[in-house]
Amino acid sequence: MLRSNLGSMLFFGTTTFESPEVERLIYCRNCRNGQNATIRRVRLWLTAFDVRVLPLWLVRRYLVCRKCNEQYDLEVLQLNPSKSSPPFDRQMLRTMIYAALADGLVDAVERSTIEQLYDQRFEMALLEDQLEQEISAAQREATSLNTYLANYAELMTPEQKRTAVELAYRVMAAAGPPKPGHQRQLHNLCVTLQMPLEEFDVLMAELQRTQPASGRR
Structure with missing residues (x-):
């Protein structure tokens, strides 16, 4: 019985998994204009034998510019994507x-x-x-x-x-x-x-x- 419990402990763990949610329009500081960006979600999962079996909790959500891959916190959504600045x-x-x-x-x-x-x-x-x-x-x-x-x-x-x-x-x-x-x-x-x-x-x-x-x- 003890051996079985130890074996179970060895095969359970956690991992993070990242997935896309939706696209939003942002002002990209790198591209210097409005660009589509993907909101990505990073969630912690319980694994068994390295297979995801149960979602646990959300670790992070962030944005990635579709054009240049620059990353942003979600606060960037508060900026006006049509806002322009000189060169x-x-x-x-x-x-x-x-x-x-x-x-x-x-x-x-x-x-x-x-x-x-x-x-x-x-x-x-x-x-x-x-x-x-x-x-x-x-x-x-x-x-x-x-x-x-x-x-x-x-x-x-x-x-x-x-x-x-x-x-x-x-x-x-x-x-x-x-x-x-x-x-x-x-x-x-x-x-x-x-x-x-x-x-x-x-x-x-x-x-x-x-x-x-x-x-x-």
Whole structure:
């Protein structure tokens, strides 16, 4: 009898099994537009002789973009799938302009820095008068760096968020330590971009350490 019980214990176990449910339309941060995504369900099963015999409880439900296979928590369904955002290079150009405008103006040093950073990061030069047109548009909108980025924070990848912080800081520190207006905007980026505080602090320390000497005079 004892041998039989031990044998039964050896042949029972649990395993997880994943299956699709339904498709939903989401805004995919990787594809940068609306895409169909499949809700997938992961459930724990009781097994006998490695065969599933009884469903136990739900372990996880998540979404997978049908086009790029990017995975999302179900909270992404709260986002508007028709919401659009500018191409990332244009988004970062406007980010740098709002960073410069944090103290009320875009001076010559900041203009030059924006052009250089845009060229280095995206490997393309700004078109003639493009920067001035973007500055004028930003001034007409009369918004701030954090208000602008808050529109896209939920759609940005962690790497894109780090890029936004880096470019903003480089522009603000182009002619020396960031001014009080700059500092307030920088400090708020951690919350706006929903970044872990420790990650944000490490990034800021690295940016301060590596800021070119011309920006420290």
